Amino acid sequence: MAAPTITREAPPRRVPARRTRPGWLLLLPALVALVILFVVPLVNVVVDSFTEPSAGLGNYTSLFTDGYTLKVLGRTLVVAFTVAVVGGLLAFPYAYAMTLAGPMMRAVLVTVVLVPFWTSMLARNFAWLVLMQDGGVVQDILRFLGFGNVTLLGTTLAVGISMTQVLLPFLVLPMYTAMEQIDGRLVAAGQSLGAPKYRAFRRVYLPLARPGVLAGMSLAFVLALGFYVTPALLGSTRNAMIAQVINVRTKELLDFGGAGAMGMFLFVVTLVVLGLSRRMAGAVTGLVAPARSEKASEVRPWLRIYTTVVGFLLVAPTLVVIPMSFSSTQTFRFPPQGWSLRWYHELFTSPEWVASILNSLQVGFFTALLATLLGTAAAFGLARLSSRWRGPVNGFLLSPMIVPHILVALAVFSVALRLGLNGTLIGIILAHTALAVPFVVIAVTARLQGMDGRLTGVAASLGAHPVNAFRRVTLPLVLPGILSGAVLAFVTSLDEVVIALFLQAPGAITLPVQMFNSVTVQIDPTISAASSLMVVLVSVPILFAQIAGARRGNRGKR
Amino acid sequence: MNSPKTGGRLDLSGLVKRYGNAEPPAVDHIDLAIEPGEFITLLGPSGSGKTTTLNMIVGFTEPTAGRIELNGTDITRMPPHRRNFGMVFQNYALFPHLTVAQNIAFPLRERKVPATESATLVGNALELVDLAGMGNRRPHELSGGQQQRVALARAVVFAPSVLLLDEPLSALDRKLRQSLQREIKRLHQELGLTFVFVTHDQDEAMTLSDRIAIFNHGKIVALGTPTDLYHRPTTSFVAKFLGESNVFAGKRLGNDVYAWHDRKWAGVFPDDGHLIVRPERLVIAGDEQSVPTGHNTAPAEVTDVSFYGTFHRIELAFGDGAAGCAVLPVGAPASLAPGSRVVTHWRPEDQVLVAE
Incomplete structure (x- = not known):
């Protein structure tokens, strides 16, 4: 079991930036996509704000x-x-x-x-x-x-x-x-x-x-x-x-x-x-990271109580949603008066609900696919850039995270309206991709930075062609990062509601939008079953990614 | 520096600290009187209770039973900030968000010392530890040794009556450790405070202390000056913990005869126990004939010889199989090679009878 120790002493921090041109090539798709999907619509909003309805x-x-x-x-x-x-x-x-x-x-x-x-x-x-x-x-x-x-x-x-x-x-x-x-x-x-x-x-x-x-x-x-x-x-x-x-x-x-x-x-x-x-x-720089003693310190009773209350507040909604979905009555009463599976039956038989579930899965899948391809390539490109460019480019790739979703929704809506993309799932997929790329970039970059940069060199010294070195060494080591990026992209899309609400049309209603409408438009208790389904759809991929990450996590790490 | 002429006197009596129902307690009925101005070291392996004892003195840990007195006043339940003790922590514990000068001024601000006086005191303290002009640096801009000097300055700037040091040198490399040892010794002489020093390093304890208290399993197993403890250890634990020892597990036959392996040795043996001979007291001879009369002897085989610059160290396996060692000055006529059979010998007054 001593094998992993050989890479322990101070490896270079990053994959060496040997040639920067392939770096830009790898970054290009993501940069172009973000400009089209994100920057242009935003600029359009800015222009509109100064020109509509009259200039000034x-x-x-x-x-x-x-x-x-x-x-x-x-x-x-x-x-x-x-x-x-x-x-x-x-x-x-x-x-x-x-x-x-x-x-x-x-x-x-x-x-x-x-x-x-x-x-x-x-x-x-x-x-x-x-x-x-x-x-x-x-x-x-x-x-x-x-x-x-x-x-x-x-x-x-x-x-x-x-x-x-x-x-x-x-x-x-x-x-x-x-x-x-x-x-x-x-x-x-x-x-x-x-x-x-x-x-x-x-x-x-x-x-x-x-x-x-x-x-x-x-x-x-x-x-x-x-x-x-x-x-x-x-x-x-x-x-x-x-x-x-x-x-x-x-x-x-x-x-x-x-x-x-x-x-x-x-x-x-x-x-x-x-x-x-x-x-x-x-x-504050220079904090001495303490050797954490695994012995619990004394937690005073008032802090214990306070923490319990806050903890309860954190889980309360989840504890409400799941029992509610097994209610037998037409009302939103909690705790439910009787138990049944009727709302699950409704969820999986009513054409509107089924369509919205399928739409969400479709949007989530394609968003994850696009964002993972763009984000992974971008993360590899980022690692090859010179440090002068790495900061600004990284900042740009992550920028969709700090723009309020309502503004993105507005921007995408007005562009989609002009392009006739309204009411199609493609519009939603493209907008979600812009939002999800940062998560993939972060996950893959973290993995790349955690990797011992000398390993590709080791593979080369052992006679591996660069392509094979990538396929047999780099890719397997970075794969957990790519997978967790994909899961985050899927979950982001699945749970996103504001943009989907703006772009909704009879043929393009995602599950969150259907849920939203089921409360605001008509009162339909099926939402409780849908909520429980969402908990499962979101937590299962995350759990899966965590288990996979934990199993592979120790390999090839510094 | 407005240091008091004498340090405080500390009396620990019947001190016990028990975590939960753990048996034995972490600190098990400790009695210790620390004289004003004394440099006392609490020495012991990890988990022996020395740091817990220090934490009870400073007030971070509340004793399960027993009393702590400062100059005759009971301070057992007094909160740490009112005890007026300086403390130097392992890994320095400097405040990373404050400059060096602000770190040193921290205790003065707590004591509402006016700004001008505080500035003078901080300046003096920096000079005392040889860091004049470094006041505006941040802790992370200093080397480990410099950080520890700042920690020292911070702990003495408010003229405490007692200075407690918790393994202050353990994070430093050997060279720095030695220079800071001298620094600490000088501070002790200049300030005249009572120093209570915790360490697991026996050399540090020997060079610095007036007295050493050796801890094991929560108890003080020996207390005395370094020379006392080294030359007249009372138990084989003390003999092995403080310096190196050859331990002969034989049997007392009478008041003046001790039997080991196939030998009978002379000496004074009031009780049963083991015989200890320090490596530097052991002499090596090629055969029994060249041993001076009156010396006790033990046959051995040389297992290894290593060169240390100022001396040779000879690893031995004695006749009964026990391992031991001897040191020989360089230049001694030693054509010893691993595998040679020798006779080790010593004067009876160089052996010490210890409890097992």
């Missing part, structure tokens, strides 16, 4: 003069800020508890944070709809606490609660990453130097955790700004948020200029907030 800055001035628009902007900013702050207060102790827990408990806490990612966005919002409806569980709890009968659905409060839950993992994970780097003895050092425990925590621990806290909170803030599904399902038009107004202006009023100005506003705020948070965080 009218659309932008009305953003800040029109009373209704101002109100929506203000409400969106306040909700997003509140969600980021409240979410941060929930996430910080949870992430802190993760660093204190023993290995078993930490595994449980990590899994709990990831559960929301495995539960589709729509399924989670549906669960909150069930929980917060009149006569629902949350209302019962509030009445029990003496608040009387509070109507939650349609209020900004309901939207905020659901958004906070949906965004919690994005807050916990960056915080945990930062906190994990902090040497626990630094607080002890502070105490030995005369600081009481709370002051040592404030003067030593908090400044060190700050980059993670800022990263998490600003990410949650910008994601919250562009939320469409949650306010559309749980809020109402009276307290609309910016994404809802963009939707109405685009799809009902065909006011591309006005919607475009709003989308650009969203985008600029996103860039400014992310830029500022990076500046402010000022990454």
